[in-house]
Each structure stands twice: as structure tokens, then as C-alpha cells.
Amino acid sequence: MATEQKSPTVREVLRSLDVFAGALPRFDPQEVPGTPQDLFTEWLTEAITAGVREPHAMTLSTAGPDGTPSARVLLLKDVGPAGWSFASHAASPKGQDLAATPAAALTFYWPLQARQVRLRGAVAPESPELSAQDFLARSLGSRAEALAGMQSRPLDDPKSVSAATEESLARLEREPDLVVPEWTLYTLAPHSVEFWQGDKQRKHTRLTYLRSGDGWDQQLLWP
Numbered sequence: 457m458a459t460e461q462k463s464p465t466v467r468e469v470l471r472s473l474d475v476f477a478g479a480l481p482r483f484d485p486q487e488v489p490g491t492p493q494d495l496f497t498e499w500l501t502e503a504i505t506a507g508v509r510e511p512h513a514m515t516l517s518t519a520g521p522d523g524t525p526s527a528r529v530l531l532l533k534d535v536g537p538a539g540w541s542f543a544s545h546a547a548s549p550k551g552q553d554l555a556a557t558p559a560a561a562l563t564f565y566w567p568l569q570a571r572q573v574r575l576r577g578a579v580a581p582e583s584p585e586l587s588a589q590d591f592l593a594r595s596l597g598s599r600a601e602a603l604a605g606m607q608s609r610p611l612d613d614p615k616s617v618s619a620a621t622e623e624s625l626a627r628l629e630r631e632p633d634l635v636v637p638e639w640t641l642y643t644l645a646p647h648s649v650e651f652w653q654g655d656k657q658r659k660h661t662r663l664t665y666l667r668s669g670d671g672w673d674q675q676l677l678w679p
């Protein structure tokens with residue numbers, strides 16, 4: 457009688473997965489630039505060069521009026537002295553969260569380098585002009601979706617999406633400079649930015665930049 461092969465449980469599969477496979481980069485916290493923007497740009501550039509998919513994707517965590525957290529992935533639009541920027545529809549759940557609680561966390565993960573960056577800080581909308589610029593730089597399909605303005609609402613009939621998209625596309629063809637007024641470029645001004653470099657032996661290196669006046673203090677953290 458053939459012995460029955462038992463397939464592994466999800467738990468067993470999860471336990472068998474490798475973490476931090478392959479060569480990892482060196483990170484010396486003694487040799488870092490004075491601002492988190494500069495170190496972030498170095499790490500982002502290394503992730504892009506190494507071929508990390510969507511290296512500019514990040515998790516935005518917000519809190520609702522009752523404190524309930526929500527998280528979702530967004531694309532980073534810019535990094536500069538003012539902070540880290542992303543764009544979305546102000547009427548979406550995340551936009552409503554940010555209106556109620558104008559603070560958030562951003563988390564990046566670059567698996568090829570075993571690197572994580574975590575930011576926390578206040579979030580403010582940019583000027584309508586900058587939001588409009590961001591909107592007009594989006595693809596036609598993305599602008600049409602934003603124009604429909606239905607993101608995250610319950611969808612009773614999938615056909616409604618095609619109908620709304622066609623209607624929005626026709627409108628954008630007639631009015632190519634149309635800007636959805638709720639489309640908003642937000643900037644998170646971090647009070648802390650943590651750089652986390654994974655290590656196979658679990659001696660991870662963690663360095664946090666903490667806002668101090670106009671500058672930044674640096675603090676190492678236990679792994």
C-alpha cells in the first residue's frame with residue numbers, strides 16, 4: 457500500500473521560507489550623511505540599481521477619527537527638505553483619515569537589500585497648484601479613475617467601472633487640462649526616520665534620525 461504524502465501545512469511552509477537570502481550590502485552607521493533625505497536617496501538609488509520592483513512603493517499608515525489604524529501601499533512622488541510626498545484623492549478613506557488625524561507613518565521595504573525605512577510625522581496637503589501639477593502628470597487612465605472619484609466605495613456592479621471610466625475618458629478628451637480638485641499631493645514631514653539594515657545573523661543595524669530644531673540627531677537602536 458502506497459504511503460500517503462501529507463502536504464505541508466501553511467505553518468510548515470512559512471517556517472521553511474528563507475529570510476535575507478543572497479548577499480547583503482554593508483551599512484556603517486558611522487559613515488552616514490547628516491540628513492535622512494540624503495541617506496534615503498542613497499538607499500533608494502541602490503534599490504533601483506539592483507532592480508527591486510516598485511522600489512518607490514511604500515505603506516502609508518493612517519488613523520481614523522476613533523484611532524482605528526488603516527494601511528495601504530502608495531507610490532512615493534518626491535523627497536526633499538520638506539519631507540516625503542504622495543498623492544491621492546482627498547475623499548478616499550485615507551484622505552478622510554488624514555483630514556481627521558493629520559499624521560501618518562510610511563514604511564519602505566527593499567527585499568534584495570534586506571532594508572527597511574520607517575518614517576513618522578505630520579502630514580499636510582501641498583498647494584492646489586502642486587496638486588494640479590501632480591494630477592496632470594498622471595496617465596490618462598489614472599486621471600480618469602480619479603475623476604470618477606469612487607475609490608474604495610462599495611461596487612455593486614463591475615460594469616459600472618467601465619461605464620464610469622468611459623465617461624471620464626470622454627470628458628478628459630474634451631477637457632485635457634481638467635484637474636480633479638480633490639486630487640491632493642500630501643507631504644509627510646518626519647520627526648523620526650529609521651534606517652534598518654537586516655543581517656543574516658540577526659545582528660540588524662538600526663539608525664534613527666530624530667528632528668532637533670532645524671537639524672537631525674542620530675540614535676542607534678537595539679536590533
Ligand SMILES: Cc1cc2nc3c(=O)[nH]c(=O)nc-3n(C[C@H](O)[C@H](O)[C@H](O)COP(=O)(O)O)c2cc1C
Pocket residue numbers: 510513526527528529530531532542543544545548549550551607608
Ligand atoms: C504598488 C501600488 C501603488 C499604489 N499607488 C497608489 C497611489 O499612489 N495613490 C493612491 O491613491 N493609491 C495607490 N494605490 C492603491 C492603494 O493601495 C489603495 O488601494 C487605494 O488608494 C485605496 O486606499 P484607501 O481606501 O485606504 O483610501 C497603490 C497600490 C499599489 C499596490
